[in-house]
Amino acid sequence: xxxxxxxxxxxxxxxxxxxxxxxxxxxxxxxxxxxxxxxxxxxxxxxxxxxxxxxxxxxxxxxxxxxxxxxxxxxxxxxxxxxxxxxxxxxxxxxxxxxxxxxxxxxxxxxxxxxxxxxxxxxxxxxxxxxxxxxxxxxxxxxxxxxxxxxxxxxxxxxxxxxxxxxxxxxxxxxxxxxxxxxxxxxxxxxxxxxxxxxxxxxxxxxxxxxxxxxxxxxxxxxxxxxxxxxxxxxxxxxxxxxxxxxxxxxxxxxxxxxxxxxxxxxxxxxxxxxxxxxxxxxxxxxxxxxxxxxxxxxxxxxxxxxxxxxxxxxxxxxxxxxxxxxxxxxxxxxxxxxxxxxxxxxxxxxxxxxxxxxxxxxxxxxxxxxxxxxxxxxxxxxxxxxxxxxxxxxxxxxxxxxxxxxxxxxxxxxxxxxxxxxxxxxxx
Numbered sequence: 001x002x003x004x005x006x007x008x009x010x011x012x013x014x015x016x017x018x019x020x021x022x023x024x025x026x027x028x029x030x031x032x033x034x035x036x037x038x039x040x041x042x043x044x045x046x047x048x049x050x051x052x053x054x055x056x057x058x059x060x061x062x063x064x065x066x067x068x069x070x071x072x073x074x075x076x077x078x079x080x081x082x083x084x085x086x087x088x089x090x091x092x093x094x095x096x097x098x099x100x101x102x103x104x105x106x107x108x109x110x111x112x113x114x115x116x117x118x119x120x121x122x123x124x125x126x127x128x129x130x131x132x133x134x135x136x137x138x139x140x141x142x143x144x145x146x147x148x149x150x151x152x153x154x155x156x157x158x159x160x161x162x163x164x165x166x167x168x169x170x171x172x173x174x175x176x177x178x179x180x181x182x183x184x185x186x187x188x189x190x191x192x193x194x195x196x197x198x199x200x201x202x203x204x205x206x207x208x209x210x211x212x213x214x215x216x217x218x219x220x221x222x223x224x225x226x227x228x229x230x231x232x233x234x235x236x237x238x239x240x241x242x243x244x245x246x247x248x249x250x251x252x253x254x255x256x257x258x259x260x261x262x263x264x265x266x267x268x269x270x271x272x273x274x275x276x277x278x279x280x281x282x283x284x285x286x287x288x289x290x291x292x293x294x295x296x297x298x299x300x301x302x303x304x305x306x307x308x309x310x311x312x313x314x315x316x317x318x319x320x321x322x323x324x325x326x327x328x329x330x331x332x333x334x335x336x337x338x339x340x341x342x343x344x345x346x347x348x349x350x351x352x353x354x355x356x357x358x359x360x361x362x363x364x365x366x367x368x369x370x371x372x373x374x375x376x377x378x379x380x381x382x383x384x385x386x387x388x389x390x391x392x393x394x395x396x397x398x399x400x401x402x403x404x405x406x407x408x409x410x411x412x413x414x415x416x417x418x419x420x421x422x423x424x425x426x427x428x429x
Contacts, residue, residue, distance in 0.1 A: 027327035027364055028282040029382060035301055035325075038276040040308065045278075046109060048358040051117035051419045052396040060399065061388030062426060065345045068386065071131070071407075071414060071425035072138045076123040078416040078423060080200070080334075080403040082154035086177055087408035088130050089138065091416060091423060093123040094150045096197055116358065116397065117419050124148045126163070128179050129423070136412070136425050142179035145172070149193070153201030155210060157239065164199030164212055167191055169237065189237055189244045192217070192230060196271075198333075202257040210237040211266065215253035219274050220297040220309050232296050234268065234288060250294040250319060256335025256403070258350060260287070263376035269332040269352055270322070272300060275308075278360040279328035285335075285350060285371060285378065286322035295319040324378040330365035331355035334404035334415065338370065342411060343385075344428040349373040351385065353401035353415055363394050368401045368415050368426075385426060386415065 028035055062068040072078075072091065080092040096119040101107040113119045125146035129138035145151075145163070153164030161174040161181060170185035189212070191199060196215025203210055216232040217223060234254055236247040253271040260267055265287040272281045273296070281300035295301075295316070297309045302321040305311065326332045334353025338346065349372040354365035368386040371378050389399045399420030407414050413426040 027330075028279045028325050029327055031324055031378065033282055033301075033325035035282065035304070036277055036280050038280050038304075038306070041275045041277070043105065044109070044275055045359050045361055046112050047361060047363065048112050048116040048118070049363070049390060049395055049397040050115050051400075052391075052398055054398045054420045054422065058398065060386040060424065061384075063345070063383065063385050065429055066343060066385065066426055067429045068424055068426050069136055070422050071136060072129045072141070072423040073421065075127065075421045075423070076125075077117070077120070077418045078402070078421065079198070079418055080152050080154065081405040081414050081416055081423065082156070083405050083408055083414070084156060088128050088177075088179075089405075089408065089414065089423070090126055090128055090144055090154055092126050092151045092154060092403075094125075094148075094152060095120050095122045095418070097122060097150070097194070099194070112358065118358070122150055124150060126151055126154065130179075131408070134409070136427065138423075140179075144179065145181040150197050152198045153212065155201045155203050157203055157207045157210075162188075162201055162210060164201040166197040166199055167193040169199070169201070169210070169212060188242065189235065191235075195231070196253040198253075198255055200255050200257055202259075202266075205259055205264070208239055210239060211235065211247065211257055212237065213251075213254040213257060213268065215255070215271070216296065220306060228297075234266075247290060248288045248292045248294070250292075250296045250298075250315070251288075252296040254288075255333045256352070257288075258335045258337045260337060260350075260373065260376055261339075262373075263287075265376070267335070267337075267350065269326065269335045270294070271331055271333075272328075273297065273306065274329070274359050276306070277328070278362060278364075282325035282328050283330050283332045284322035284326055285324040285332070285352065286320075289320060292320045293318055294322065301325075324371060326352065326354070326382075327364050329357035329360045331357060332365070333402050334368075336404045336406060336413075338406065338413070342406060343413065343426065346370055346383070346385075347372055350378070351404045351413060352382075353404045355400050355402055355418075356389070356397070363390065366390050366397065366400065368404060368413075385413065386424065389417075389419075
């Protein structure tokens with residue numbers, strides 16, 4: 001452990017012990033959360049387990065009636081999954097980059113993140129995994145494309161394959177069954193890179209539009225709102241005309257996106273701001289309205305003002321309340337719609353990969369959860385599908401959930417684990 005990591009661990013441990021005494025013990029979940037009053041932290045809480053990975057034969061804990069196996073392993077920080085129509089499974093392998101630290105706290109934070117395997121050298125590739133015999137384990141691995149710029153989101157439509165790099169969307173020609181992209185990518189949209197660097201992609205149900213999640217540069221507009229232009233939003237790209245626009249804004253870091261089939265609405269999971277307490281504010285799952293504004297950085301949840309930020313009263317007044325709280329700092333990233341009948345014992349609803357906290361006194365997230373839906377809306381409490389990603393004392397992590405997807409057979413779930421370097425497959429027992 002380097003000097004800055006050790007100092008962060010000692011100082012952070014003392015801070016965590018103090019804050020644990022005053023922070024709420026229950027996570028804030030659901031449609032009507034009781035959000036604790038904000039407590040400005042000044043110095044951010046730093047608490048993150050050391051990345052250890054899984055021992056041979058060790059697996060996450062799976063919900064009763066289900067089983068889990070390794071679909072693919074020995075990856076390099078797998079983040080996102082795209083299942084092609086022929087059953088091939090694509091995995092984006094990338095990670096956050098280090099930047100030149102400006103303060104001691106920056107150095108401590110980076111040291112903590114490096115120890116947790118949250119930043120480092122990025123593989124910058126997409127690999128293709130093929131389960132030719134259908135036994136639930138991929139036998140073939142191919143490098144689908146490499147030398148990308150932190151690739152994340154992926155989509156395929158009418159012979160064109162789209163990649164969401166941190167600096168924009170690229171389009172490539174694709175032939176059915178191909179194990180590698182060839183030719184030069186065509187840049188369709190440019191994004192400001194870095195900050196919250198992930199660029200998730202989702203096609204509209206009719207395949208005519210492509211949506212991209214672009215996170216903020218900073219926590220609360222710390223470098224001014226000019227630096228945040230074109231960020232903290234979901235973009236919409238018209239594939240026929242090439243016209244791009246901001247579909248919805250005020251979303252600090254909208255990552256996973258999915259369509260809810262009853263209402264036809266777009267849903268996303270959003271990582272909220274830091275520095276106000278363990279459960280304040282909660283990350284959330286929400287439907288997304290065309291032209292909607294969701295509060296960041298001026299306010300959170302139901303127009304609760306963040307007085308650390310120079311205010312815009314009109315923006316706050318027009319902000320939309322999210323639909324479902326997911327707990328503070330759970331880092332909810334992955335999202336997919338799971339139809340009724342996919343897994344025994346689970347109905348229809350949203351599956352969410354919660355990457356897990358690094359900035360609160362009691363760790364949260366580190367699970368793949370299910371949120372049940374009825375009549376197009378979330379109802380009831382979330383349920384664990386996969387858990388057990390942390391040691392009992394929370395000192396080490398065996399894995400961290402990220403992207404989720406319905407498996408090629410329609411009767412399984414796939415989940416990327418970027419600490420375990422595994423793609424997990426969940427089915428009925």
